[in-house]
Amino acid sequence: MSLTRRHFLASGAAIAGATALHPFSANAQAGQAHLRLMETTDLHVHVFPYDYYADRPVDDFGLARTAARIAEVRAEATNSLLLDNGDLIQGNPMGDYMAYEKGLEGGNAHPIIAAMNMLEYDAATLGNHEFNYGLDYLMDALDDAAFPVVSANVAHVPLGASPVEDDTLVPPYTVLDRQIIDGAGQMHPIRVGIIGFVPPQIMTWDKRHLEGRVQTRDIVEAARAWVPRLRAEGVDLVVALSHSGIEAPYEQGMENASLYVAEVDGIDVVMTGHEHRLFPGESYEGIEGVDAARGTLMGKPAVMANFWGSHMGLIDLALERDGESWRVTGFEVENRPIMERVDGDKVPLVESVPAVLDAARPEHEETLEYVRRSVGTTSAPLFSYFALVADDPSVQIVSQAQIWYIDQMMQDTVNAGVPILSAAAPFKSGGRGGPDYYTDVPAGDVAIRNVADLYLYPNTVQAVKLTGADVREWLERSAGMFNRIEPGATDAPLLNPDFPSYNFDVMDGVSYVIDLSQPSRYDSEGNLVDETAHRIVDLTYQGQPIDPDQPFIVATNNYRAGGGGSFPGIRDGSVIFVGPDTNRDVIVRYIVEQGTINPSADANWSFASMPGTSVTFETGPKARDYVDLVQGAAPEYVETTPEGFALFRLTL
Known part of the structure; x- marks a missing residue:
């Protein structure tokens, strides 16, 4: 597919006057650049800030609210990428309505995919809940994505003798060719590799859909096999979209393997999810190899942005030109919420972006009729x-x-x-x-x-x-x-x-x-x-x-x-x-x-x-x-x- 640089270049010239640039952008010199990586994860069809079970609007989740953070974050950096870590098409009544009632025939794009297209996501990976409605429905939903979706450890059967011989369900990785602006305003090429992983337990959780059609590999085994292939394509940076949590110690076939994904040579950044938590965060304190305050796994920057769009995960990278390639010289990690609590009450920090609401409005209205x-x-x-x-x-x-x-x-x-x-x-x-x-x-x-x-x-x-x-x-x-x-x-x-x-x-x-x-x-x-x-x-x-x-x-x-x-x-x-x-x-x-x-x-x-x-x-x-x-x-x-x-x- 054709990949543009329109939103990768956050237009420092056009927006910087209205929004303060991040220090990595503001202080960059010639041959130095700031790259901001944004993560959403475990959105579970939550486009609207609406609780369909309670049948009322809310302030604490919804991609339409997260979208306001996306615009804000892009304006603070000269270069950015927007990535999703999986669990997109299932998780609320809108997902069920699309799968069981409306379907995707006749040009019906899945509403979460339509919203992400509007926001110009750069890439995504599969989550375990992507398989809940069956492979045919999943592939129909992905057909409408204007961004690559990758996963390196799910393959059609029979499996090859090694992961790199597998006929993977979706591409194991993608390479994003972009132009990056340095501190002197000069453009340079950069190649960013994106690779994805999903818990192998999908073969148990959705056996009725998957048995005899696909099989999974151990996440770390797949990473060790595919990352050298990705590196061989001349990428400057490898980002792992690991729809997998953070646990220790390592076990073959483990569900939450992101800590050990970070240990794989050639991976520079890990974006995690699946556990519906925040990283950096105190819930991960005390695990060897994890810096729960700074936001690193095995010394590499990592983030987990909670769930349902409640937070925007951010990894800011300071890059320096090294000959014809780029290397990471510094980083910062944070999660930016869309809501805060004041005296126990929810106080929204952003308002919904109308264009995102419009992307899913027909399905939202139909879902309301469905659930009532x-x-x-x-x-x-x-x-x-x-x-x-x-x-x-x-x-x-x-x-x-x-x-x-x-x-x-x-x-x-x-x-x-x-x-x-x-x-x-x-x-x-x-x-x-x-x-x-x-x-x-x-x-x-x-x-x-x-x-x-x-x-x-x-x-x-x-x-x-x-x-x-x-x-x-x-x-x-x-x-x-x-x-x-x-x-x-x-x-x-x-x-x-x-x-x-x-x-x-x-x-x-x-x-x-x-x-x-x-x-x-x-x-x-x-x-x-x-x-x-x-x-x-x-x-x-x-x-x-x-x-x-x-x-x-x-x-x-x-x-x-x-x-x-x-x-x-x-x-x-x-x-x-x-x-x-x-x-x-x-x-x-x-x-x-x-x-x-x-x-x-x-x-x-x-x-x-x-x-x-x-x-x-x-x-x-x-x-x-x-x-x-x-x-x-x-x-x-x-x-x-x-x-x-x-x-x-x-x-x-």
Whole structure:
């Protein structure tokens, strides 16, 4: 494709008078130049600053707001590139509407791609959620991109003997030929290589779409193979778009490998994502090879710009001419937010760019109609404010629908009559999503937007066959959600911040108690760390202690059944049913058939009594409206935190 330099040259002459240049631009001399690299990551279709689940505008996300930062950032530098780190086409109801309703036929460009074209992105890579709707849909979406999309570790099958022999799904890398302005106003050529990577776990997470069509390589293995090829093309600089987080130590096939991507010779800059966090940032302190304050991985500049366009990631490079090429002589890393909190309130720092809104406006309006369709009613409110501390109606309704569906699927099969349980986790439970990131559906009509709010992901229903012993271990894995609590402690923090809520499975169909005085049997990654620890006590089925040898069918989703979350009991042969229906579609069908649903939680799990002991946890401020509806617990409001969360106390 033809690559222009129109936006690469941020027009220091035209704009510098209105905006102060970055010191790297202002202080550059002849043969010296400033190159600004901008990152968005994990946009997940969020073009508009609009929460489709709550059906209201917001101030804390949306590419239309980030676009204001892009214009500002370009004006501060004489040279810039705009790059995206993946997870573009899935993640909110607009993504589902495009995939399941409107489609991409007849010249319909995907709205996130249309918006990025308008902003003149220079390149992007694939994220794991790009594969959620299948390869054909993905490739149709990419056909409309006016920028190259790269990924070096996803290839058509069969794989070659080495990564460089693979027939990759998209190009492994691209070379951007540009003209760069130095401090004396002279133009020079520069060649920037862009290479991309995605977690190899897509083969598990989207097996139904990918098996037999593509295969993945280890991220670091692919980088070591392809970067020398890229360097051989005479590039001055290699930027790795690593849709992968930051973890240690290295393991073959690891999901979050960006630290070790940075270690590969020939890579100069790493842009990361996938984990929905900020880097530089304190959450990465203490990892060897990581400077969480300066923003380096293995000494190389790196950035992660959170998610949904909430931040613009920036890496400023000071370059110096070295013969006919350029070398990096200095750098700075930052993340620039679109919103700040003042006394717990969200205060926007920028306004939406109208042209970006216009690029997706038809699909936005159509999505609003899509999510407002009523499918039934609920006799009680559906909320997730207390989903991590008590049995919860938003999880309960998911389990009811899953059991209803799998019961039908098991009729007239060899597994007819085997007890059916359901595993479901709260997806919207605050945390990194913020104090408004909770399900909140009032009693009354239930619309599609409410179902999407209950179940965020386009997973499909699957069923696994386990033993009673497996069920116990599954719950032990889930119980890693909680910190160990010393008996007699006062207001001890309850929730483990490193444990994602989507791995906190509640098992319906059995009853159990969680003893917080015990250490966790599994760590946050699912590794067995204490064979003597047992938090799950009083585990019963139909009022009797569970038989460790009794078979059970557990309704779940393709992510969990495929090994996502590393839950014990999932092994070869465990999966006995692979459904064609998404979990969300099943919930909709269940509500339609029932007409009116009763989502009241049955309090089938609780914490063990610990006299004289209290714990605290954060939830959304609206939780105070639902305290009286919590089953099996009596949370007590304490205060509102500076971040806008409501702090509650639970007396055990």
